[in-house]
Amino acid sequence: MKRKEARNRGKQAGGRKWLVITLAGVMGMTPVLGSGLPFGQGLLSGYVVEAASASSVTKLGEEILTSGAVLMKYQMKSGTQTTLADVIRVDLNNKYVKLDVMTGTNNQFTARQSTGGMAQENGAVAAVNGDFFITGGQGAPMGGQVGNGILMSTPSQLQGMYAFLVTKDGKPMVDEYTFEGSIQAENGAVFPLAGMNKSAYVPEGGASKYSHLDAAYIYTGAWKAIERPTNSSTTPTEVMVTNGVITEISSMGGIPSAVPEGSYILRTHGKAAEFVRNQLAVGQTLTANYSLVSKQSGARVNPDSLQMMIGGHTLLVNGGKASSFTRDVSSIGGTRARTAVGYSKDNRYIYLVTAQKNSSSAGMSLSQLQEFMVSIGVWKGLNLDGGGSTTMVHRPLAEGSTKLTFNTEYGTAQRSIVNALGVFSTAPKGSLKGVKISGDTTLLIGQAGQYQLKGYDTYYNPVDMGSVNTSWKSSSGSLKVNGSTITAVKPGTSTLSAASGSASASMKVTVLGSEDIKELRAGTPSAPLAAGTTVSVPVTAVLNNGSSVDVPDSALQWEFSGFQGKVANGQLTVSSVNPGTQVGYAIARYDGFSTVVVLSSAAESMWEDFEYTSYPISFTTNVAAVTGKAAIVQDNDTNNRSKVLKLDYDMTGGIGQKMYAYAEFNGTTGKSVPATAASMSLDVKGDTSFNWLRAEFKDKNGKTAYVDLAKMIDWSGWKTLNVDLSAYGIAFPAQLKRVYVVNVEEGQDERSATGSVAFDNLSFMMPSLSSDAGLPTGTAQMSIGQKSMTVNGTKIATDAAPLLKDGTTYVPIRFVLDAFGGQAGWSGADQRVTVLRGSKLLELTVGKKELVLNGKRMTSSVAPMIVSGRTLVPLRVVSEQLGLTVKWDNNNKTVTIQS
Template sequence: MTVQRQVGLGALACALVWQLVAGTTVYAASPTLTLSSQETITSGAVMKNYIWTTTRSNKDVSVNANVVEVDLTNPNVKIDAMAGTKNQFTKNQSVLGMVKDTGAVAGVNGDFFNTQAEGVPEGAQITNGQVMATPAKISGLYSFAITKSNQPIIDIFDFQGKVTAKDGTSFELGGVNKTYYWDDNDVAMIADGLFLYTSAWAMTQRAVDGTHVPTEALIQNDIVKEIAVDTNVKMIAPADGYILRGSGLAREFIVNHLKVGDKITTKYDMIPHDASQTYDWRNFKMLIGGSTLLIDEAKPSYFTRNIGDFSGYSPRSRTAIGYSKDMKTAYIVTSDRSAGSAGMTLPELQQFMIGAGIWKGMVLDGGGSTQMVSRPLGDFDPKLVNKTENGNQRSVVNGVGVYSTAPKGDLKGLILKGQNILFMNEPSTYQFKAYDDYYNPILVDGIVPQWSTSTTNGSFKDNVYTPSTTGKTQITAKSGKGSASIDVEVVGRDQITAMTFNAGSFSLTEGGDFKLPIGVTTRSGATRDLPAASATWELSGVKGSLKDGVLHVDSASGSQAAQVIARYDGYSTMVTLPIGQEKSWYDVDKYAVMTTGDKYPAEVVSAVNIAQDNGNKNLEIAYDFTKGTGTKAAYARFNGTSGAPIEGEPEFITARVLGDGSFNWVRAEVVDANGVTNLVSFTENMNWTGWRKLTADVSDLKYPLKIKSVYVANPANGQDERASKGKINIDDISFIYKGQLTSLPKNTVKLTVNKKQVTLNDKPLTLEQAPTIVNDNTLIPLRFVTEALGGNVKWDEKERKVTVIRGDKLIDLWIDNSDLIVNGQRVTAEVAPKIMNNVTMVPLRLISEKLGFKVGWEPKNYGITLE
């Protein structure tokens, strides 16, 4: 079900009343929140997709956001915390992996964590009632919990604990399953600390910081089984025990007061920071840690942590969690910074959460960690819902999962999926899914639905529908009490308003393959790419082939341009592509310029070398960004600091790059005619390995150009999400220059209304039919004028259709039909083309505009000049 609604979001200081009614639009001050769609995940859980719009620096921005709403009163659903692989710390994996591992139906990433440490959360975690980690001794860190009675809690928890030896000596316990960290006073908590590790910590090393040597003790059933002085116990803690790790003063406690065979006592507690609260963590079903409080009583909270530490005032991807005023609904939230979505600052996230209905809420980890996963209705496999900030699914330490606890139910409904727009004789497969009374998926292997259509314009074979005529129909699948329908429009020429190539502007090069997608728009406003097999294709101007909508250019010798025509059901479109000139500039095997290495800042380690790949020489840039601060870069500089001049006015710079999957950037420094150094990006997300040809646009720069360097960069923002060490290889740097289209002949035609005498370049000629005026429109002889001014005309007797091609323009027109097709666009003329004395006559104004004629009008003598 899709619901549209908008809610105005006022300034943070405003007191707002939110009235969210499905299907209702409430207009107020910007920003606005629009519910674009929603879908049931399982009984008691709903996925809602929002579009949030606001203004930044006087520019409108839009953010995609997702909210999973969980009904805490529904016995068929629960929320729990997840961790790593198989619910173990130090085995980080994506949220999708954790959801699949634990059988969840939805989930998001959880707590903040040190990306350089072993992989455990900063705060506390309780999973299925079992303590996985305890809070860090850092102020302002909030946690989200669910009690045994399904009451949600957001609060700060403090940790208290101690270990008591057999001799009565006690030592303060620093926490459970904690890595090294620093408190608010920048004191290393591991330096003199004693920490406890359970079987949830899946490594044999614990809290390794490279400075503090551990001393550890293995405890089983409260009995000391082993003591490892100045080293670690070489095992993971057993299920019936734990490992104590100490250094500094804690080491002395272990060495001096614990002995193998002694019985010891370990106690700890997580108590509310607010002493007025009385809830007990021992009755919590789950708990997940986070950072600052965001929302309190449906109002923006003050920030309980310095949000600048995690880019709080910059638009990033965000994750948050909260609950409603009546404590009956939990909200799990993500917002995206990705292509087409501008991300949110934390103050903006506060506004969004209030608009979504959250009474109290807190932030979870964001940026490159933000991931939301959900199981689509009728599906067995969960899928990533949001677009992640770096295009990858980052491995994280923990998350929040949504679980179905419902029994199996009877078939309730079907979901039908397939194309809504079809073309004639295009076979299309329609798939169906099924779900039960609790909205959980049902296997469809044994279900054979009955297929039907509301019209007779096609046929079914199994679940494949092939339309035979144009028009609208409805496809229905039925099984038992479940059924689903989908509306389908079979498009023909009369339903099309536009059919255009979506290839963009580029020049062709010999040996290249160029995808030529065609988009179709119908009268109803629907759009879809035309299947290549549904079109008939024509190629002129170059030697090559067209297969599956891809043009391969074998030879372009002597040509300035290529014309590709595609037709479907008599509807035509054309694209004219210039032949570009690609000039190789840097090829280590053949020619290059003096190349030297450079780096920024000084702490960066880098090297530039000549490498070989299967005998092919190329440029290697090795980098080590582990030291230094801010944006870091490793350069290959050309001609020292002078740069190398580039001939002419290239549109693009291309290079082959051997990626290392580091998510770093690859750029070039290009100096324009004003002496300004422009940073031109080949990629801002190197998420691949292997060779890939990359292109960067330099057409907006002022010529002439110089190229100073190519380099790999790790910008300051999001730096911890990219590899700090690696190498890339670069080869075959080229520049592509724009091709020129063939010039049309510079002819001039002079005509006079109602006179057959004309001149072509001052040469007198006689027409079979004079120009004439019909319904205040001047009609001219199409073939004579078009051919005189460098075009071609074709006649189709069967359809009474005329096709005109002049330069990069193509027009299809039909006699006595006022609809014309101009470069794939349907245009309606005031007067339809007519045949007079066996001559096709067309409206002067429309044809001159569409074919690019220059028209001169002499009103006294009704004279017309075309050129």
């Protein structure tokens, strides 16, 4: 089970009303039953704050989101580490803005959704992810939650877990709360309540490790699931209460329905169930009373007095200084993406704080987060859920919906979570204050962008300008204007201007050229070479800044070698194959930059479907305390009830270190992948553990390659994964030794320690089975200054001699290809050499120290050059990229090439 501490949402939509009860909040948390370790063990009364190194914080800019809310961007430097942080500051003195909690789909627990999804469903201007939760649990927060003034969840019985709240009169507070409550029968008998809408967890400080043992819990319509809860290790007796009257009692079994609106279910076990049997009956009244209680002051808090409340983790800042940690933070340590919330000394400003961890930002330690919060004015604040859950979305000025503010630890993917903290505008419609152009700031050649002139009012909320007539113009020929459709024509930056009456705006639009691209990826790198073949060939451009963009058909030019065909609507169709052709190439170019689809007689090869496996499959691990099983079993969830490889694992005994659960093929030997594989496909049955899934290869040179199958297992049920192997440098034939689940030490609170995954239909795209097989082999020799070469003992005349310059041998590539197979092409307009050999497309440009190999830009120490009208290429660079071996004899000034 995974110990993610909870988050959820308290804002009601569409007039939905949950049962309102009084409450007092204590927050304590531990993992869900049967899922793993307790959230904290051996807790102390206080934890010393980490030593923080001196850092510098620079404000990079700010953007108004709505009246009373501003997005501010910061950079924090600590030694050589640079971190980007984003802060939403909310002014509680502004009556047109408020904070509230959002939760899963339809504002219910056990129905997780992303931060962006919650913002969209509830109309938030901005949002950050919220409370901790148990990843393997049903989807309820660990802490208490009040949304829209309604109590939705109570604090868990855990130590040192703080919460953030805002009262209805606009006062922010950060405190640690406990819950006190009871139910009273019609005859006056009373039994204590343990909480509301809680997943099963391990309480702290009590006699039991089972949260629902001998306990009574209330479940309201905010709980979507029928089981209340799963994995509780207890059999319930449940009582349906509608308008304060008992309408149904289900003894030793749950009521088989969700909670109707206007009702609640009292879920009991053990002593609590005995109270139900002895004291309650259908038709009688039942009264529930409860409250939140501050663990620090003992003051009681009526949930009716709160606008919102959200749980968190340790206290981070107190009195404008970094505080000691109030809870063991070892499980959330390391340098990660972070989320936090706090308020200013004068109670005016709320700060929603995030620290990025992605390709542009290093993340923060908890001590760095404390230091940063203090530097921006936080007086008191606490830690919210972080790591892979850290997400911020915001609505840009004049836009109608939110977008991701920065890439998460997993790119543009947003983790599904249990609650989020949202910023809402309550302002009336104002008058038009300004306009802006909405649309892409970058385009690819041939791509048509849709642009709009959008407005915002005096409260910085969007204004509908759908009926406004707008005129457009571009400052250069990079863009072609046709009404509001702007088409990219050639690389360059242009100013796009829009005008409507007296209102006007402009923005810079850059058309990307080949120099902006680091890689072109063909979605299908290999395909069968046969007339009638039709395959999807999507192309993605990876830009120099690391971002990716789908390349539209209109931006690509296709060339075919060895066959006739066409590409239309992203589909490659082979109409005929040239006589004698064994390997064909479909070359896609964007502004000259190339990638290739290799077509050959052997394409996808089924490697293992586990139906008739004759070699052993075994489980192993790197940590003795990790247990598990790897076996071939029948899976009833597959379409044909096929056999699959199932990997069960339990890592709870090894928490605190990096752990692996391996399914090994054929002992330590592995199973052979006989030829060069461009990609790998496999079906995986996920367990939503958020663990890392990998495969281990050992190539023919003894090198080990660790291939990422999925950075996190965030799905349940079967899913097909397609994995590009070209970047791993695997020398084939190779052995696939094992597939395995990884749980690294950093961020272990975010991943389940136990789980089960399954594998089926492992296949490889092996164009080399025919494209590389059959290529000529042997030895060739060339001497500097001599217009000849010897191939397998036979001397052949050439019309150009190798040249030695600055320690590099240059040769006319055509003669090497004549000896070892392949073909070369020359584009005089682009000064470009194109080499096709086996499964590889290599392109070089005269005077440029770079090359493009199968769509990837690579750097070389030397460049091709033209001598006496002949183009010469650096032999070693080219030959080694084509899989040839080059040796230099300095005494005889001779090069030897082998294949």
